[in-house]
Structure formats: structure tokens, C-alpha cells
Amino acid sequence: MLDIAEELSRWVEQGRDFAVATVVAVGGSAPRRPGAALAVDTDGTAVGSVSGGCVEGAVYDLCQQVLRDGEPVLERFGYSDDDAFAVGLTCGGVIDILVTPVRTGDPVRPVAAAAVKAAASGAASALARIVTGPADLVGHALLVRPDGSHDGSHDGGLGAHPELDRTVAAEAAALLDAGRTGTLEIGERGARCGAPLTVLVESAVPPPRMIVFGAIDFASALVRVGKFLGHHVTVCDARPVFATRARFPEADEIVVEWPHRYLERAQVDARTVLCVLTHDAKFDVPLLQLALRLPVAYVGAMGSRRTHLDRNARLREVGVTEMELARLRSPIGLDLGARTPEETALSIAAEIVANRRGGTGVPLTGAHTPIHHDVTSVPAGRIGSVA
Template sequence: MLDITEELHRWIEAGRDFAVATVVTVGGSAPRGPGAALAVDSAGTAIGSVSGGCVEGAVYDLCVQALQDGETVLQRFGYSDEDAFAVGLTCGGTIDVLVTPVRAESPGRAVLRAALSAAVRREPVALARVVRGPAGLPGAALLVRPDGTYQGADESGLAAEPGLERNVAAEARALLEAGRTGTVELSEDGSRCPGGLTLLVESNVPPPRMIVFGAVDFAAALVRAGKFLGYHVTVCDARPVFATRARFPEADDIVVDWPHRYLRQTATDARTALCVLTHDAKFDVPLLTVALRLPVAFVGAMGSRRTHADRERRLREAGLGDRELARLRSPIGLDLGARTPEETALSIAAEIVASRRGGTGVPLTGSGTPIHRDGMDRTGARAA
């Protein structure tokens, strides 16, 4: 649901009634992951998507029905071999979709409003909702913040069960700290033993960082590609004449500093992508010496194979070992035959996506490899 935050926030602030359908779990070659959502308001306006088109019509109808009867439902969609024209996923996977009405009298409306408001402000927050459970609990929501505080509906839903709300908050906080969206199984009393309760926890965390070192033409194209992929993009270069807003209008941050010094002091995490385009040993070696010892998602460096061999020799002299050097992707990018800065940026972005999702980078035609994988990303148990 938090993937359509901006639109839903406008709806809820305007006092609209709506129903929201959210992907809870996926199996096989499903087109979208947990947290993907479609919402329909009382006027019939629809936003978002749960399947990229396969089952949107049926999910739309479920939302309309939920608005009418006020009932939360969980529906599974999959492919039918017996009737390929039946409602289902033609890609062959399955998805479970939670459909929740959010009407003026809905007890959880205030919780959803608070969650959407926090997400719009780009505050880290988790929204836990009951997917399966005893009567009265499906659809119940809990907002959880990084400090462990939480907000639920007063005297109803999860709050009606002693200790349950507190344990749900603890589980949601754990997923929020990991930046994950996924399901959690609890017993009805809130203990971790799988039992009568299934929760969907959606984590809203700041976008992952891409730091591009080297204010060159290739960097300008890579900034655009990084923004397209949803990264918060920083350009860093020690030369003030090149690291300017005029040259990188789409970058979130432009930093004039020695790359290795900046990298030591800036915040990175397990989702960060570091792209070294400086192509100069006096910048590359000290920078990569720092970068390859950080727990980041991706470290790549531009250069020819000869440049890479010389760079690796220098890095070994600087004290890096085989394990650290094995993390370096150089020459950076997939083999697309790229020539222009834009084509090169596409090849680099493609390698970052393949690394993030566990892809091979080979053509899907004739490969037999899975189209969709359960990788970890910033949005969830499958790696958004």
C-alpha cells in the first residue's frame, strides 16, 4: 500500500472513502512483489497496480465490493491450465491479495492516515496489517516507528488482545530496521510460534543511495539512470569546476571533496551502490580501499581491462586481499556493446539491477532462467 502513498494520502486527507488491494505473498513468476497495491475510491477512480494488468479487473471489482459491504477479504489469483482465459496470472505465478475498505467509519482509518502522512514526509515507518486471523482481526492495522512506539485503533482489533499489539509492534519494528516488506506468522496470543495469525508488514524507508564518483559525462547519464531506478543519487568529485549543479541538475546532492574522504564520513548501508567513474589512480585507489571494506550492495569501477589489472595491483599493494577484491565489479557494467554515455549508463544500471535481484545478465531468450527471483531489495522480504 505504501507504494502509492502520494495518491492515497491525498485521498484520505480529502475525506474520500476507498478500498485498497495489497499484494501479500507471491509464488512463482508473479509480476509484482509484496506491498504492490491498487486502490479504488467511491467514485470508481483507480490508482496503482497489483499485477501489471493480468488480474486488475477482478481486483477492481473486489475493491468496489469491499467499499459496499465493508468486509476485508483475502483472494488468491493464479494461472488455470484448464481455462487459460479465466481470471489469473498468465505468467504462471500466484499472488495473494488483501482487500481492505477504508471508509469514514473504519476503525483503522486514523492509523492508515498516520502511516500515509509519515510516508509522505519520508519518515521511516512500518505498517502492519492482519491478513489472516480470528474474526474481527483481518484488516486490523498498526503503525510502528523506529523507536518502537506504535499506534493502533483504540480498544479494537489488535488492541483488544492482551499483549498481541505489543508483540506485533516488535515484529514490525524488526522488519523496519531491515528495510523489508513481508509476512510474519504469529500465534493468536502473539508469540512467535506460527499459528492463527498472519501479518503483512510494509516498511517505508528512505530510498537507497547511489554515489557516483567522478563528475564526467558518463556520470551525468548514470545520474539520470539512478534516479529512474529510485535511488537517491549523489555526485562526488574533488574538482569544483566539474562538480556543479549546472552539469548535474538531476542529482540529489553534489559534493566537492576527495572521494575517499567523503566516503569515510557519509552514511551508507547494505543497499548502497558505489560507482567509481574517476578513471584516475590517485582517486580510484584510496577510494576503493575504503569502499571495498564497507558493507554496501555494489562497488563498481570504470576502466579498460588493462586499467583494471593495474588498479588491482595497486589495491593489493594498499593491503586489500582476495576476498575484498572479489567484491569489485570492474570493468563496470554488462556487455551491451555500449558506446555513448547513455548506453554505458544503461549497462551499469543493468548490472546493478542484476546484482540486486540475483540476475545473470544473459538474454532471457533460450536461457531457461527464472524471469522473476526472490531477491532482497528496499521494499521487502523479497529484496526495495
Template sequence: MLDLLPELRDWLDDGRDLAVATVVSVGGSAPRGPGAALAVDRSGAVVGSVSGGCVEGAVYDLCAQALESGDSALERFGHSDEDAFATGLTCGGVLDVLVTPVRADSPVRALMRTALDAVDRGEPVALARVVDGPPGRLGATLLVHGDGSTAGGLGVHDDLDRTAAARAGAALDAGRTGTVELSPDGSHCPGGLTLLVEAGAPPPRMIVFGAVDFAAALVRAGKFLGYHVTVCDARPVFTTRARFPDADEVVVDWPHRYLRGTRTDPRTVLCVLTHDARFDVPLLEVALRLPVAFVGAMGSRRTHTDRERRLRDAGLDTEELARLRSPIGLDLGGRTPEETALSIAAEIVAARRGGTGRPLTGTRTPIHTPAPPRPAHSTGRPRLPEGVARTAS
């Protein structure tokens, strides 16, 4: 839902009644993941998408019904071998969708507005909503800020709110949206209550070291993928805003010094394009010991062999060196800066999503690979209450 900023915020400012359909969980080859949303207002205007088109019409109708009834609903859309073009996903997946009315008298309205405002300011915030639990609690919402403060509540037990806030905070740290299963008494053990936790965190960072032509193309690719992109190089003559107009930040500093002092997190991507040992070795000494998502370095295989030797001499062990992706990028046969940037971006996506980088033609592996494993207390898909499943037939 949080990905519909600024449209939802404008609708709330206008005082519109609306309903929001949010993907709770997916199975098989569903086209969009948890958190994807579609919203409908009283006039019938619509923004967003939950399936890329497969079930949009049926979800639209559910939103209209929720606006009239004022009740939340959880629906399942699936695929039938007998009729692939019934109300379901022709790609063969299964989609669970939570539909929440947001009328003028709805308590979730203020929470939603607060969450959208926080996302707009770049502040971390999470929404935890009941998608399976005690009667009458479907759609109950707890808002959790990055500092741990909360608003709203799940309305079952105070301990549950505290546990849900802790789990939402963990999801926020990782920038992940998904379901978690808890007990209504607030214990972490699964026990009949499932929450959808939507993490609204600032964009992940991509830091590109080396103010070279390849970097300019990679900056554009990084922005396209949704990263907050920084370019860093110690040479002021090359490290200018004019050369990197698409970057969010252009920093003149020694790369290793900048990396030691800047903010990184488990979503951060580090791309080293300098292929100069004076810069690379001290930078990678720092980078390979940080809990970041990706560390890649440009250079020939000969350069990589020399770089690896220098890093071993500097004290890095085998496990740390194994994190280095070098030469950076997938083998696409590209030569231009743009083609090289594409190969690097492709490797980053594959590393983040668990892809192989192989052509889909001729393979029988799933097109949409499963999300990385969740913590031990989470569940892949919520158990649906009796009577709310919808499967094409």
C-alpha cells in the same frame, strides 16, 4: 499501499471512503511484488495496480464489495492450464491480495494517513497488517516508526504487538516488504498468524564518484530507477550543478572522506567512475568494508589489475576484494555514456534482484526471479483461511 502517495493522501484529505487492495505475496511469474496496491473510492475512481492488468477487474469488484460490507478480505488469484484467460494470471503466477475498506469510521484510516505523511517527509515507517490469524482480526494494523514508536495494534496480545514492531523495524532497516509468521502469543516462532509488513523507507542512495560525462548519464539512469543520487568529486571545476542538474546532491570533497562521513545502508549503491588511483584506492578501501548493496568501479582490465594490487597492498583481503564489481557494468557492447550507464544500471538491477544478465530468449529460467531469502522466522506466502482462495478454472 504506500506507493500510492500522493493520490491516497489527496483522497483522505477529501474525506472519501475507499478500499485498498494490496499484494500480500506472489508465487511463480506474478508481475508485481508484495506491497503493490490498487485503491477504489465510492465514485468508482481507481488508482494503482496489483497485476499490470490480469486481474484488475476482479480486484476492483472486491474493493467495491469491501466498501459496502466494511469487511476486509483475502483473495487468491491463480493460473489454470485449462483456461489461461479466466480470472487469473495468464503469466502463470499466483497472487494473494488483501482488500481493506477505509471508511470514515475505520480505525485504519488515521494510521494510513500517518504512514503516508511520514513517507512524504522521508521518514521511515512500516505498516504491519494481519493477513491470516484469529477470527475477526484480518486487516488489523500496527504502525511502526523508525524510532520504534508505534500506533494502532493487532488486537490479540500485547506481546504480539511488541514482536510485530521488532519484525517491522527489521524490515524497515532492510527496506523490504513481505510476510512474516508469528505465534499469537507474541513469540517469533511460526504459529498461525501471518503479517504483511510494508516498509516505507526513504529512497535508496546511489553515490556516483567522479564528475565525468559517464556520471551525468548514470545519474539520469539512477533517478529513473528510483535512487536518491549524489555526485561527489574533489575537483570543483567539474563538480557543478550545471553539469549534473538531475542529481539530488552535488558534493565537492575527496571521495574517501565524503564516504566516511555520509549515511549509507544495506541498499546503498556506490559507483566509482574516476579510474584514477589517487581517488580510487583510498575510496575503495572504505567502500569495500561498508555493508552496502553494490560497489562497482570503472576502468580497463589493466586498470582493474593494478587497482586490485594496490588494494591488496593497502590491506584488503580476498573476501573484501571479491565484493568489487570491476570493470563495472554488463557486457552490452555499448560505447556512449548513455549506453555505458545502461550497462551499469543493468548490473545493479541484476545484483539487487538476483538476475543472471543473460538474454531471456532461449532460456527456461523464471522471468521473475524469487526475492532474496527472508530471515529464518519468515514465510514465503501466508496460509489462507478456508474459503478465501480464488484460482482460475
């Protein structure tokens, strides 16, 4: 639901009733991941997607049914070649989809409204909904904030045991902290084993940061690709003549400061990627000395193999350990044979995605590795997630 929060927030403000279909779990080569959503209002207007086209028509009909009946529905769609006209996923995957009514007067509406409003404004929040379990609990929702406080659709919670609210809120806050969407297997009274309930937790967090150090032509291309991937992109360079809005019109922020001094005060987290394109020792060494000790997702540095070896030697001289050096992606990017700034930016972006998703970077043709590497469900009380 939260991946189409801006549209749904407008619908709520306009007083429109709607039903929303959300991907809960996937198996095989399903085209979209948990959290993907399609919503349909009473006029038949649709926004979003749950399958990239394979089962949209059937899900659209389900949304209309749920709008009429007022009862949530959990439906599974899978591959079928027995009937050429059967509704199924041609890619061979399986998806479970929860369809929930969000109508005026429905208990879930205030929670859903608050969740989409928060997500649309860029505030961090998580929406937890019961997917499987007792029929009288399916569809119940809990809005969880980063501090663990929460509001629910039924008696201020999920409408079961108070301990269930506390457990789900704690687990959802952990998922939110990591910026992930996933499922929980949990007991009706909050136990972390013997789990009769499945709870989908959707996280909405501000975009992950990409900080590009070095205001060069390659950086301009990387800024564009970073924005395309959904990052909040900052360009930092100590030279004011190069770090200008005219050269980087698509950057969210341009900082004129020595790179390591900016990084000392910058807010970073486990989703932040740092791309060092300066390939100048006076910038690189103090910057990487700090960067390799920060809890960020990715640190890459541009330069030839000779530059890489010289830079590593200089980093060792200032006390960077072998374990810290092992985090450095250098020369930056995957081997695409890139020449132009745009091709190089694509190479860097490909490595960032592979690092984030656990990909190998090898061609899929002839390979026997999974196309999707994300784990989407795990045993009781633990979290299955996708970024």
C-alpha cells in the same frame, strides 16, 4: 498501500472513503510483488495497480464491494485456461490480494492515514496488517516506527494479545531497517512457531543512495538511470569546473570534495551503491580502500582490464585484503557491448539490479533460471521479503 502513499495521503486529507487492495503473496511469474496496491474511492476513482492489467477489473469490483460491506476480503487469483473468459493471470502466476476498507469511522483509518502520511513525507515507517487468521483479526493494522514504537487500529494494537503487538513490532522494525516488504508467520499470542496468523509488513523508507564519483560524461548518463531506478543520486568530484549543476541537472546533490574525504563523512547503509568512475589512481585507491570496508550493497569501479589489474595491485599495497577485493565489481557493469555513455550507464544499472535481486545477468531466452529471484515467504517467525 504505501507504494501509492502520495495519492492516498491526499484522499485522506480530502476526507474521501476508499478501499485498498494490496498484493500479499505471489507465486510463479506474477507481474507485481507484495506491497503493490490498487485503491478505489466511493466515486469510482482508482489509483495504482496490483497486476499490471490482468485482474485489475475484478479487483476494482472487489474494492467497491468492500466499500459497501465494510469487511476485508482476501482473494486469490491464478492462471486458468479452462474458460477463455475467466479472470486470471495470463503469465501463469498466482497472487493473493487483501482488500481493506478505509472509511471514516473504520478503526483502521487512523493507522492507515498515519502510515500513508509518513510514507508520502519520506519518513521511515512500516505498516503491519493481519492477512490470515481468525476472522475478527483479519485487516487489523499496526504502524511501526524505526525505534520499534507502534500504534494500532484496535485498542492501540492488533486487538489480540499484547505479546503479539511486541513481536510484530520487533519483526516489522527489522524489515524496516532493511527497507523490505514481506510477510510474517506468527502465533496469535506472539509465538514464533505454530503460526495461525500471517502478517503483511509494508516498509516505506527514503530512497536508496547512489553516489557517483567522477564528474565525467558517463556519470551524467548514470545519474539519469539512477534517478529512473529510484535512487537519491549524489555526484562527487574534487574538480569544481566539472562538478556543476549545469552538467548534472538531475542529480539530487553535487559535492566538490576529494572522494575519499566525502565518503568518510557520508551516510551510507546496506542499500547504498557506490560507482567509482574516476579511473585515476590518486582518487581511486584511497576511495576504494575505504569503500570496500563499508557495509554497502555495491561497489563498482570503471576502467580497462589493465587499469583494473594495476588498481588491484595498488590496493593490495595499501592493505586491502583479498576478501575485500572480492567485493569490487571491476570493470564495472555487465557485458552488453556498451560503447556510449548511455549504454554504459545501462550496463552499470543492470549489474546493480542483478546484484540486488540475485540475478545471473544471462539472457532469459533459453535459460532455465527463475525470472523473479525474490523469496516472498519463509517458515514461522521468520521473514519473507522483497526489496
